[in-house]
Amino acid sequence: MIDPRPMLLSIRNVKKSYTTAEGRLEILRGIDFDLDAGESVALTGESGSGKSTLLHLAAGLDHADGGEIVSSGHALADLDDKGRAEYRRTSVGLVFQQFNLIPSLDVGANISFHAKLAGRYDPRWEQELVTLLGIKMLLSRYPEQLSGGQQQRVAIGRTLAAKPPLVLADEPTGNLDEATGDAVLALMLSLTKSAGAALLLVTHSSRLAAALDRRVHLRGGKVV
Numbered sequence: 001m002i003d004p005r006p007m008l009l010s011i012r013n014v015k016k017s018y019t020t021a022e023g024r025l026e027i028l029r030g031i032d033f034d035l036d037a038g039e040s041v042a043l044t045g046e047s048g049s050g051k052s053t054l055l056h057l058a059a060g061l062d063h064a065d066g067g068e069i070v071s072s073g074h075a076l077a078d079l080d081d082k083g084r085a086e087y088r089r090t091s092v093g094l095v096f097q098q099f100n101l102i103p104s105l106d107v108g109a110n111i112s113f114h115a116k117l118a119g120r121y122d123p124r125w126e127q128e129l130v131t132l133l134g135i136k137m138l139l140s141r142y143p144e145q146l147s148g149g150q151q152q153r154v155a156i157g158r159t160l161a162a163k164p165p166l167v168l169a170d171e172p173t174g175n176l177d178e179a180t181g182d183a184v185l186a187l188m189l190s191l192t193k194s195a196g197a198a199l200l201l202v203t204h205s206s207r208l209a210a211a212l213d214r215r216v217h218l219r220g221g222k223v224v
Contacts, residue, residue, distance in 0.1 A: 008166055008198045009035035009058060014067035016053055027053045029221035030067070037165065040189055040199040042209035045218035051202045054218070055168050058200065059092055060084040072165050089118050093164035093197070095188070097174040099151040101143040107154050108139035115161040122163070129157045133187060149180040156184070160191050167192050169201040173208065185211060 016028040028050045035041055043051050056062045057069060060076050069076045072091040079087060088094070093114075101110050111130065115121040130136045133153045143151055152172060159167060172188065173181030185208055192199045201212060209215050217224055 006037050007034050008037045008039075008072060009200070010068070010070040011054070011058070012068045014054070014057065014069060015065045016050070016057065016062070017065055027221055028057075028064075031218075031221075031223055033216050033223055035166075035198050035200055037198055038193065038196055039214075040192065040201070040212040042212040042215045043200060043202045043218065044204070044206070044209050044215055047204075049218040050221045051218055052170055055170050055200065055202055058166075059094055059168050060087050089114070090120075090162075091165060093159035093162060093167045095152075095155055095159050095167065095169040095172045097171045099143070099148075099155045101151060101154060101158075103143050106140050106142055107135060107146070110143070110154055111139075111157045111161050114158055115163075118162045118164075120162050122161075125163070126157075126161050129160055129191065132191060133157050149176055149184060152176060152184050153187070156188055156191070160195055160197070163195055163197075165197055167197050167199045169199065171202055171204070173203075181208070 011031055011033055014028055014031040017024050017026045031054060043054065045051050057064050058071060060079065064077065074087050074091065076084070102113065105113065111126060112121055115126070130139065133156065135150060135153050135157065138146065138150060146154065169188070173184050176184060189199070189211060199212070203209055
């Protein structure tokens with residue numbers, strides 16, 4: 001049966017290296033894979049295999065040395081700084097280990113912040129998110145008043161409130177205990193599917209990776 005879902009992210013022969021004191025260090029040596037709309041993919045591999053580097057390239061936070069990344073119809077190499085900033089506002093959502101909440105804003109304002117920037121603020125969707133995330137009673141609190149698990153739920157709500165077609169997550173449960181991390185990941189998977197978003201998630205955990213649709217494993221800067 002043919003999968004009707006359109007391709008959302010296409011990565012072709014992507015290479016990336018950095019200059020170090022010891023010389024040129026190759027991180028990515030020609031990466032190829034695709035991510036379809038609504039699909040969840042775990043990006044796994046040992047430390048230094050290039051997982052976070054690839055995620056940053058897909059987010060438009062860094063430039064590839066070679067190859068092509070096309071995301072939501074955008075060829076990232078063709079975008080200038082303004083275009084990349086617009087891409088991050090409207091086409092991609094980011095979730096990291098560091099929650100990156102704005103300390104001067106309460107939970108409600110944190111959640112709606114990116115959605116308003118992207119011109120996609122939907123109060124009904126936000127109310128559904130905060131209910132499903134179990135943070136409805138926290139909306140008037142500030143980040144410093146929350147536990148790590150609560151802050152990560154708020155960070156996920158903030159990302160999904162803007163309805164991005166692509167969610168990129170870098171070890172989003174890495175700072176949480178196992179039970180809280182499992183619950184947060186289950187919510188992220190459920191909510192991204194409800195929103196019709198694709199999810200590319202970096203993780204070291206084979207157990208967590210097994211919860212996603214499929215796995216892309218990196219070794220030595222290549223897909224294996």
